[in-house]
Amino acid sequence: MFFICRLNRNVHVIAAGKAVLGMVRATQDVLGDHIVGGIASVPYGIQETLKKSGKWEMIPKEQSSFQICEGAKNNAPDTNSLATSKKIHDLATSLQGSDIMLTLLSGGGSALLPLPKPPITLEEMREMVAIMVKHAATISDVNTVRKHTEVLKGGGLAYAAGNASVISLILSDIIGDPIDKIASGPTVTDFSKPETCMEIFRDLNVTDKIPKSIIKVVENEISEFSGHSALPVIREIYAHNVIVGNNKLAVSAANKAAEALGYRTFVLSTELCGEARDIGEIFAFFAGAIVDVVSGDKAKFDSKQRLEDSFGISENVINCVTSLAASALKYGERFCMLGAGETVVNLKGNGKGGRNGEIALSSALVFDLLSEKLRDYDINILSAGTDGQDGPTESAGAFSHTHLIQEAKEQNIDANTYLENNDTFHFFQKVSNGENLFVTGMTGTNVMDLHIMTVARKS
Numbered sequence: 001m002f003f004i005c006r007l008n009r010n011v012h013v014i015a016a017g018k019a020v021l022g023m024v025r026a027t028q029d030v031l032g033d034h035i036v037g038g039i040a041s042v043p044y045g046i047q048e049t050l051k052k053s054g055k056w057e058m059i060p061k062e063q064s065s066f067q068i069c070e071g072a073k074n075n076a077p078d079t080n081s082l083a084t085s086k087k088i089h090d091l092a093t094s095l096q097g098s099d100i101m102l103t104l105l106s107g108g109g110s111a112l113l114p115l116p117k118p119p120i121t122l123e124e125m126r127e128m129v130a131i132m133v134k135h136a137a138t139i140s141d142v143n144t145v146r147k148h149t150e151v152l153k154g155g156g157l158a159y160a161a162g163n164a165s166v167i168s169l170i171l172s173d174i175i176g177d178p179i180d181k182i183a184s185g186p187t188v189t190d191f192s193k194p195e196t197c198m199e200i201f202r203d204l205n206v207t208d209k210i211p212k213s214i215i216k217v218v219e220n221e222i223s224e225f226s227g228h229s230a231l232p233v234i235r236e237i238y239a240h241n242v243i244v245g246n247n248k249l250a251v252s253a254a255n256k257a258a259e260a261l262g263y264r265t266f267v268l269s270t271e272l273c274g275e276a277r278d279i280g281e282i283f284a285f286f287a288g289a290i291v292d293v294v295s296g297d298k299a300k301f302d303s304k305q306r307l308e309d310s311f312g313i314s315e316n317v318i319n320c321v322t323s324l325a326a327s328a329l330k331y332g333e334r335f336c337m338l339g340a341g342e343t344v345v346n347l348k349g350n351g352k353g354g355r356n357g358e359i360a361l362s363s364a365l366v367f368d369l370l371s372e373k374l375r376d377y378d379i380n381i382l383s384a385g386t387d388g389q390d391g392p393t394e395s396a397g398a399f400s401h402t403h404l405i406q407e408a409k410e411q412n413i414d415a416n417t418y419l420e421n422n423d424t425f426h427f428f429q430k431v432s433n434g435e436n437l438f439v440t441g442m443t444g445t446n447v448m449d450l451h452i453m454t455v456a457r458k459s
């Protein structure tokens with residue numbers, strides 16, 4: 001698509017997400033008084049957190065016509081983010097053909113831009129998301145439904161802006177950078193069919209639990225579109241959507257930092273997904289497989305076999321990691337394996353935790369299983385959300401190491417009980433006075449989760 005828009009003190013900024021404050025500031029620095037105003041919908045407390053951590057370069061300059069509105073406690077839409085969404089909708093609809101709507105979006109935008117289609121209420125939207133997430137829905141699935149049930153999602157914001165020129169800069173928090181799903185695609189044409197929502201509910205086995213008003217809106221859309229062929233009626237949207245950052249950038253920076261510290265590095269994948277516990281176990285079994293290769297022992301417990309049989313990791317990948325790590329460790333170097341992505345958790349218990357807590361704790365349980373073989377090695381894992389929040393907890397994630405479970409046992413804390421109850425936050429808070437919890441506060445970015453494992457021989 002090609003369009004021309006003339007920059008002439010006509011830029012209205014609309015921003016929504018956990019990472020957009022720094023983006024607002026950068027656009028202010030570049031565009032100066034071409035920005036005539038705007039609204040940013042951001043999480044509670046983020047301005048104070050960024051100021052406290054000295055990230056002044058991420059704080060927007062004060063401008064009377066620019067409002068920064070905080071909302072969406074615990075990443076769930078609330079009355080504040082709803083009120084902000086209404087203001088944003090009003091601003092978009094007031095724009096003229098000569099205006100530019102510069103939209104800045106990042107993950108978290110979905111909860112910060114809620115405007116349910118009537119008769120759906122805010123409470124019902126919250127309920128739907130909670131049910132889907134509890135049943136391990138991916139964010140892609142949740143946002144597919146949001147696109148069909150909310151006014152500003154699925155291109156709704158750009159549509160509201162009418163003839164104004166729409167340019168969106170998007171920071172990706174979803175595997176594969178799908179621009180129509182990040183923050184539920186407020187400025188992206190939605191090609192998905194409403195039928196898909198019902199298929200998602202069926203696959204998750206939650207159809208009966210979803211509020212009736214939501215089912216009704218989806219069913220109405222299905223019958224409205226049933227007369228048309230393969231695709232629903234597509235709203236015409238003229239927007240220029242650009243991905244400006246994603247987790248590959250974060251992993252590449254972490255990789256460089258590890259190299260600068262002297263580690264031999266390997267990036268397993270930037271698209272890790274599936275059940276969180278599996279990823280924790282995979283990292284720990286990689287450590288086991290590496291140590292098997294270095295020691296040359298016929299392993300009592302074959303980690304390589306486990307990686308292949310239980311997790312379908314190919315022999316090529318395993319050989320590649322283990323030979324690279326072994327060649328480093330044999331010559332006294334340290335090894336670092338990095339990964340990134342976004343997992344899910346099938347919530348069975350009623351504890352407090354997050355994906356990263358589950359990854360850290362499940363890796364520690366495997367380390368414990370392999371403790372005999374790993375005893376001459378220093379092995380650590382950090383699993384954390386780049387946004388600084390691991391689920392509804394006060395931590396970004398947690399560290400795991402080879403003697404964590406033993407340490408817990410000595411403190412009469414049973415790791416399995418905590419993991420089964422999805423209570424990893426309390427596990428890490430309790431063990432050794434919380435020294436393995438990773439607490440950063442909101443970081444001002446949001447490019448999914450990072451997993452880092454270091455392996456070194458004990459000196």
Ligand SMILES: Nc1ncnc2c1ncn2[C@@H]1O[C@H](COP(=O)(O)OP(=O)(O)O)[C@@H](O)[C@H]1O
Nearest residue numbers: 075133344345351352353354355389390391422
């Ligand atoms: N007690 C818990 N233990 C483990 N994971 C949990 C728990 N409660 C919520 N979660 C998970 O936390 C995720 C939501 O966390 P959040 O940090 O808001 O995600 P995102 O970074 O994608 O915004 C969901 O995947 C959910 O399953």
Ligand SMILES: O=C(O)[C@H](O)COP(=O)(O)O
Nearest residue numbers: 107108109110173182183
């Ligand atoms: O980071 C987040 O908050 C989640 O991944 C959801 O974000 P989104 O639905 O706004 O993309």
